Amino acid sequence: MSRRTQAERDAMTVEIGYALFSGVMVAAATFAGLSLPALLLPLPDGAEHVLFRAGAALGTLAFALRVAHVLWRFPRAAEERRLPLPPVQPSQPGRTSPDS
Structure with missing residues (x-):
């Protein structure tokens, strides 16, 4: 397994922060949407x-x-952004494989 670069670790930290922040916003909107009628309308207890x-x-x-x-x-979005590795060249001209 390859080690992550500092940029990849930073990207994951930002993504976790975004996930938590947007999760809190969605949860607050959901709670408010369901609870607001209880605050604005005279309903039974x-x-x-x-x-x-x-x-x-x-x-x-x-x-x-x-x-x-x-x-x-x-992770899937990060894989799509990652640059492809250059193809492996044979070690000797005319050879098809580096170990042949």
Whole structure:
């Protein structure tokens, strides 16, 4: 297994930070979308509790799915950006393989 370069480690650190930040934003939006009616409308206490709990549960799920999606996609995107290695040249002219 090859060692990662500093640039690859930095890219992974930035990608993890992006995944966490975007996960928090998606979770907050999901929680707010479900909980906002409980704050703005006069609802029974039971309905408010259900909306807050559903918002928390779906917000947590949305966070986990967003982070997993971003981090799952990153290695494939990094491989596509990596430059291909130059072809191996034979050690002697006229030979087809370096070890022949």
